[in-house]
Amino acid sequence: MGAIEEVYEDLDTDVEFEEFEAAVEEKVEQMGGLADEETAAMLIAHELRDEEVNGIADVEPGMDEVKFVAKVVSVGDLRTFERDGEDEDGRVVNVEVADETGRIRISFWDEIAESIAEGELDVGEVLRIKGRPKDGYNGVEVNVDQAEPDPDAEVDVQILDSYRVEDLSLGLSDVNLKGQVLDSGTVRTFSRDDGSEGRVSNLALGDPTGRIRVTLWDDKADLAEEFDAGESVEVVDGYVRERDGNLELHVGSRGAVERLDETVQYVPETTDIGSLEIGQTVDIAGGVIEADPKRTFERNDGSEGQVRNIRVKDDTGDVRVALWGEKADTEVELADHVVLADVEIKDGWQEDIEASAGWRSTVTVQKDAPASSDSGASDDASSNAGGLSAFGGESSGSSSDSGASDGPSASNGTAAAATVETEDASADGETVEFTGTVVQAGDPVILDNGTETRSVDTGANLRLGETVTVRGTLSGDRIDADEVL
Numbered sequence: 001m002g003a004i005e006e007v008y009e010d011l012d013t014d015v016e017f018e019e020f021e022a023a024v025e026e027k028v029e030q031m032g033g034l035a036d037e038e039t040a041a042m043l044i045a046h047e048l049r050d051e052e053v054n055g056i057a058d059v060e061p062g063m064d065e066v067k068f069v070a071k072v073v074s075v076g077d078l079r080t081f082e083r084d085g086e087d088e089d090g091r092v093v094n095v096e097v098a099d100e101t102g103r104i105r106i107s108f109w110d111e112i113a114e115s116i117a118e119g120e121l122d123v124g125e126v127l128r129i130k131g132r133p134k135d136g137y138n139g140v141e142v143n144v145d146q147a148e149p150d151p152d153a154e155v156d157v158q159i160l161d162s163y164r165v166e167d168l169s170l171g172l173s174d175v176n177l178k179g180q181v182l183d184s185g186t187v188r189t190f191s192r193d194d195g196s197e198g199r200v201s202n203l204a205l206g207d208p209t210g211r212i213r214v215t216l217w218d219d220k221a222d223l224a225e226e227f228d229a230g231e232s233v234e235v236v237d238g239y240v241r242e243r244d245g246n247l248e249l250h251v252g253s254r255g256a257v258e259r260l261d262e263t264v265q266y267v268p269e270t271t272d273i274g275s276l277e278i279g280q281t282v283d284i285a286g287g288v289i290e291a292d293p294k295r296t297f298e299r300n301d302g303s304e305g306q307v308r309n310i311r312v313k314d315d316t317g318d319v320r321v322a323l324w325g326e327k328a329d330t331e332v333e334l335a336d337h338v339v340l341a342d343v344e345i346k347d348g349w350q351e352d353i354e355a356s357a358g359w360r361s362t363v364t365v366q367k368d369a370p371a372s373s374d375s376g377a378s379d380d381a382s383s384n385a386g387g388l389s390a391f392g393g394e395s396s397g398s399s400s401d402s403g404a405s406d407g408p409s410a411s412n413g414t415a416a417a418a419t420v421e422t423e424d425a426s427a428d429g430e431t432v433e434f435t436g437t438v439v440q441a442g443d444p445v446i447l448d449n450g451t452e453t454r455s456v457d458t459g460a461n462l463r464l465g466e467t468v469t470v471r472g473t474l475s476g477d478r479i480d481a482d483e484v485l
Contacts, residue, residue, distance in 0.1 A: 003037050024044050055068065059104060070104070072097055076093055076096075077117070079093070091114055093113040096171065103170075103172065106143075131147075132145065169240065176237070177238065179232070183229060183364055185224055185326055188221075208266065215251070219253070233257050233259055235255065237254045238255050269283065278345055279345065289313045290309075308323045320352065321340060330365065349437055349467060354437075431472065434452075435449055436468070
């Protein structure tokens with residue numbers, strides 16, 4: 001056996017020996033006698049090993065060329081584009097393929113793209129692919145140089161007609177998903193780089209396997225305002241993207257969101273309020289025992305922000321929740337049952353903890369408590385608690401003799417009310433004391449105490465989220481602070 005045969009025998013490749021031998025001879029000629037057949041054969045073998053990958057997960061940008069076997073998961077539409085300096089438009093079709101290690105987008109160009117657009121490639125077909133990896137919009141992609149069907153190869157990948165939240169992965173397209181509407185946002189506008197105006201809105205959906213944020217673009221943005229929390233819908237032809245480390249399902253011009261007659265169940269896995277710790281991002285649920293009016297404040301950049309505070313109680317305790325931005329517009333009333341997802345637990349007012357519901361949080365309101373709640377409390381208790389006995393125990397400050405309480409046993413709601421009465425009675429020019437959490441640092445500092453928001457003029461360097469007490473001269477809603485404690 002010659003040197004070329006020996007090297008070939010040790011090489012696990014689909015390349016025929018005749019093709020390998022010809023490449024070795026060409027390599028010897030290229031090197032002008034600097035390499036013998038054995039050296040050239042080893043060089044060719046090294047190049048072939050670089051091309052072969054064990055699976056899609058091993059494909060990386062920077063590889064000259066890769067070969068792998070994968071199953072077609074979805075076939076995109078034919079798109080045309082102008083090439084610089086050429087009269088003929090370019091054509092491309094993006095195809096998503098998968099194997100047991102992952103998924104990847106591959107791109108077919110020009111004549112081959114047209115053939116695929118005419119139906120010469122089917123979902124579920126297994127391909128033997130050769131191409132050049134690159135960095136793409138959704139991660140690594142492959143420009144296809146050669147692809148041919150391999151009906152004998154087995155790729156253990158399930159092709160789904162309908163996905164669940166737990167099935168989603170980065171790069172998926174043509175996704176159909178059924179879910180329950182948990183929350184919806186307003187339509188927002190923005191300017192694109194080309195000067196055109198874009199529109200975007202969001203829905204939060206849940207199914208038995210989890211929840212997902214859905215982003216609706218341009219003419220689909222209005223769909224967010226068509227559905228109420230609790231309705232069941234189906235996202236059609238969505239695609240999966242990543243934002244801040246979280247997967248999102250996006251709906252563009254090809255997609256849709258449609259109302260369903262069937263009911264999709266979503267049961268959140270919530271954390272007991274009594275076990276909350278600072279620094280957590282959790283889901284909580286309970287009955288609303290306090291609901292303050294919405295308040296507005298001015299940010300450093302001159303824009304107006306808004307916040308609304310509610311207090312939520314479950315069988316283990318209660319917690320103040322700050323609803324920020326458009327979450328403050330959520331219609332929450334006393335005795336509603338709420339589910340709050342992805343809220344951050346922070347330092348609160350008077351050394352208490354609080355939950356912060358920001359743009360990524362989900363606020364779902366139910367007008368009736370769940371069936372598992374203790375709704376058998378006495379009529380008298382219900383009257384004293386404002387109809388909140390269904391959430392277990394007494395609400396904060398609801399007892400008729402709560403005024404006799406002293407020290408730590410007094411409710412936060414009572415303390416907050418006392419603070420308001422004292423400060424409302426203060427006149428301009430008087431010296432006042434105000435304790436609150438920094439919701440805006442800078443000039444001015446803005447403090448929030450759970451009931452009021454005050455602007456403070458101070459040279460002190462305060463941090464966002466810090467709880468401080470200021471003492472100074474009152475002027476309208478503004479305090480000129482002499483001391484910061």
